Amino acid sequence: MTDQIDNMLIDNVLHETRVIEPPAEFAAKASIKRGEYERRYRQSLDDPETFWTEVAGQLSWTQPWTQVLDWQEPHARWFVDGQTNIAYNALDRQVELGRGDKRAFIWEGEDGEVRTFTYAELLREVSKAANTLTDLGVQVGDRVTLYLPLIPEAAIAMLACARIGAVHSVVFGGFSVSALADRITDAQSKVLITADAGYRKGAPVPLKANADAAAELAPSLETMLVVRRAGVAVPMKEGRDVWWSEAVGQASDQHQAAPLDSEHPLFVLYTSGSTGKPKGVLHTTGGYMVSAFLTMQTAFDLKEDDVFWCTADVGWVTGHSYTVYGPLLCGATAVMYEGAPNHPDWGRFWSVIEKHKINILYTAPTAIRSFMRQGDDYPGRYDLSSLRLLGSVGEPINPEAWMWYHRVIGGERCPVIDTWWQTETGTIMLTTLPGAFPAKPGSAGLPMFGIEPAILTRDGHELGPDEGGLLVIKRPWPSMLRTVYGDDERYRKTYWGEIPHVYFAGDGARKDADGYITVMGRVDDVLNVSGHRLGTMEIESVLVAHPSISEAAVVGRPDEVKGECVVAFVTPQSGMECDPAAIRAFITKEIGALARPDAIIVADALPKTRSGKIMRRFLRQIAAGKEIQGDTSTLEDPSVLERLQAAEVL
Numbered sequence: 001m002t003d004q005i006d007n008m009l010i011d012n013v014l015h016e017t018r019v020i021e022p023p024a025e026f027a028a029k030a031s032i033k034r035g036e037y038e039r040r041y042r043q044s045l046d047d048p049e050t051f052w053t054e055v056a057g058q059l060s061w062t063q064p065w066t067q068v069l070d071w072q073e074p075h076a077r078w079f080v081d082g083q084t085n086i087a088y089n090a091l092d093r094q095v096e097l098g099r100g101d102k103r104a105f106i107w108e109g110e111d112g113e114v115r116t117f118t119y120a121e122l123l124r125e126v127s128k129a130a131n132t133l134t135d136l137g138v139q140v141g142d143r144v145t146l147y148l149p150l151i152p153e154a155a156i157a158m159l160a161c162a163r164i165g166a167v168h169s170v171v172f173g174g175f176s177v178s179a180l181a182d183r184i185t186d187a188q189s190k191v192l193i194t195a196d197a198g199y200r201k202g203a204p205v206p207l208k209a210n211a212d213a214a215a216e217l218a219p220s221l222e223t224m225l226v227v228r229r230a231g232v233a234v235p236m237k238e239g240r241d242v243w244w245s246e247a248v249g250q251a252s253d254q255h256q257a258a259p260l261d262s263e264h265p266l267f268v269l270y271t272s273g274s275t276g277k278p279k280g281v282l283h284t285t286g287g288y289m290v291s292a293f294l295t296m297q298t299a300f301d302l303k304e305d306d307v308f309w310c311t312a313d314v315g316w317v318t319g320h321s322y323t324v325y326g327p328l329l330c331g332a333t334a335v336m337y338e339g340a341p342n343h344p345d346w347g348r349f350w351s352v353i354e355k356h357k358i359n360i361l362y363t364a365p366t367a368i369r370s371f372m373r374q375g376d377d378y379p380g381r382y383d384l385s386s387l388r389l390l391g392s393v394g395e396p397i398n399p400e401a402w403m404w405y406h407r408v409i410g411g412e413r414c415p416v417i418d419t420w421w422q423t424e425t426g427t428i429m430l431t432t433l434p435g436a437f438p439a440k441p442g443s444a445g446l447p448m449f450g451i452e453p454a455i456l457t458r459d460g461h462e463l464g465p466d467e468g469g470l471l472v473i474k475r476p477w478p479s480m481l482r483t484v485y486g487d488d489e490r491y492r493k494t495y496w497g498e499i500p501h502v503y504f505a506g507d508g509a510r511k512d513a514d515g516y517i518t519v520m521g522r523v524d525d526v527l528n529v530s531g532h533r534l535g536t537m538e539i540e541s542v543l544v545a546h547p548s549i550s551e552a553a554v555v556g557r558p559d560e561v562k563g564e565c566v567v568a569f570v571t572p573q574s575g576m577e578c579d580p581a582a583i584r585a586f587i588t589k590e591i592g593a594l595a596r597p598d599a600i601i602v603a604d605a606l607p608k609t610r611s612g613k614i615m616r617r618f619l620r621q622i623a624a625g626k627e628i629q630g631d632t633s634t635l636e637d638p639s640v641l642e643r644l645q646a647a648e649v650l
């Protein structure tokens, strides 16, 4: 933790006072009303056995659990001794319930191609993929890395892994060769599932070429299963590479889901932390399944015929929980759209909504702000009357964007839910149930069932209404991460070691007199750029590996569209020049385009204390073009600050 906390506590954001009641028609039909929420929430804390038994009992288990929770801080086991399979619950169970002919997925490619899968069809495809993985030698507990575009095969591959008890590790298709190689190596995956290429704004993204290069750096890799998506020519390595269409095409569509222990690992998903390399957040089967099911059903007030669109790529946790698992566990119809929001123009999202008659849209503030900048014309050209609920996720939503979303996209007819959660929490932790309570723009609101949040000082004291502090969760919940893959010590320290006996989220927040929690942003050295997490240290370590750079410090700067953007301060190696284009290209190559700095400031020195610590607080002020505030007397050479302020921004 850094001086950022102090800034936040002092710098408490402007208080938003608007309160938006749920539209009467929506509230009347809502499945959970205020009293019901209050009763069930109380029960979830006072009598968690009964509460979770009732929820988990709505899903299929091949062996019942003997205990709801076994908590040996910081390790939780949920639904102890229970056996189940999440893919079975997402597919076979829906077919058994009579949803075999119901659409499970509607997929739209960037080029306009549409593919749909009923639950029965999806079950057959997943069965074929599961048989293929088994034929390729994948066994229970093996890790399988996925590096795919947002195509149906991504979901099919995830579910196929889950079906046989293999642990999927999805790497976002925008990540670079080295980022992919590091993740394959950390997980020790033997199998990688990729595609020839994906599409982004009409241009092919060379996934297979990246995968080939990553394979050279990742010795654990033995097999590559390649989906043909773009039809571009790619070399296939004899003995290593297999076409998905050939292998899966020939496999049997009959497959029995493996009964797995409730605590069997389901997936690893890498995310940035404040120090070192990205962490492999590990989620397990039973608890994750139960939370994904419950939050999907309640936060989104899901109805049987809803068509639900979560715009997130499966490379992020949002895509895991609400593009794939949540909707299928609830038997909903989920939409997946492959491409960019502005291809061929900024009306694309609205055209997808009109075409597929989407009822619930779940997207990120950064997207909402981009749309808002394009004006009301684009959405105005489409029929958005199918929408009945809107959701936001990934970063704080500024009240202005919230109001635009509500007015222009929702026609003031749809409630907007702001959902706070993290890769580590697995599923939604805070949101205001749309039919039960009024919304306060900018505030995520109230806790989900079983979640006991608090706002604490650094030394663990609970703060009063409207006091800014650290957001923690006071007890374990079913979809909580179980560990950091291969580094339990890091898990212990990062999440349960900052403040004794509570889960430390890494966010600053405050709670108002009605119990609504407003999350203000990270208090550690993690940036949130367009809703994606980036560790400043991770970017710095890449920068200093560049031959022209001697020292580097990375900070965030508020950005109107991205929420936050990357600003890099660098000092050159003696006798060298720092070329901004080369530095940006290097970052893209080493991490991915999303980490590329918006601004690079080259200087002869960085502001350091006498003990050599870089004072990032001052760098943040300089990056934002603010006056320097705070005590500069601890700096070894305060004149550095003036030189940095005067330096050209590249």
Ligand code: WT7
Pocket: 271, 316, 317, 318, 392, 393, 394, 395, 396, 397, 418, 419, 420, 421, 422, 423, 424, 444, 505, 506, 507, 519, 520, 521, 522, 528, 531, 532, 533
């Ligand atoms: C971080 C987690 C949740 C899935 C997507 C991001 C920020 C997320 C909100 C929100 C304010 C939010 C937090 C959090 N965040 N949602 N509704 N309001 N901040 O998952 O990449 O693990 O990032 O995103 O700072 O810690 P993630």
